[in-house]
Amino acid sequence: MVWILQIPDDAVVISGDTLTIHLENVAVADEFAFLGTVRVPSTLSFDITYTKSGNPRKIRPKSPRDPLGAFDWAGEMWMATNSGTFSVSHNDGSFSATGSFSSSGMFGEMGTERNGIFLGEDDQNDNESGQDATEQESVQPSQSAMVPSRLRARIKPMAQ
Numbered sequence: 253m254v255w256i257l258q259i260p261d262d263a264v265v266i267s268g269d270t271l272t273i274h275l276e277n278v279a280v281a282d283e284f285a286f287l288g289t290v291r292v293p294s295t296l297s298f299d300i301t302y303t304k305s306g307n308p309r310k311i312r313p314k315s316p317r318d319p320l321g322a323f324d325w326a327g328e329m330w331m332a333t334n335s336g337t338f339s340v341s342h343n344d345g346s347f348s349a350t351g352s353f354s355s356s357g358m359f360g361e362m363g364t365e366r367n368g369i370f371l372g373e374d375d376q377n378d379n380e381s382g383q384d385a386t387e388q389e390s391v392q393p394s395q396s397a398m399v400p401s402r403l404r405a406r407i408k409p410m411a412q
Contacts, residue, residue, distance in 0.1 A: 327365030
């Protein structure tokens, strides 16, 4: 099952160290393969909560700058967990599923990031002089040591 949809701004709530997404009875076209040709009208509901913990890890872009490189971003990342529930059903009644999930005991992180035109010269030396002693700072590691991007949760607002 593959769904691609824009999440409304009011479905996302950030409070302290927690980010929650709530969707209820959203119309989706269920695809059996990514960018497939078979689409079944369906309804999706889910609640997911991400919770960050510990101290942030400050990320600086890898040098030299490569605007197209996977490691040319800056930000702060925290260790994180997620949990939630979901339900989905085909509108014709031929399929339905409900369940819950949790990342407890697995790797997860969440945070903020800047890339592209939002990445500036300041990000090379971001906050070096006033850095809190509890924060860790790192330059992007080599690709072999990097956690695959599909395992890194990234939540970004969609352009309107």
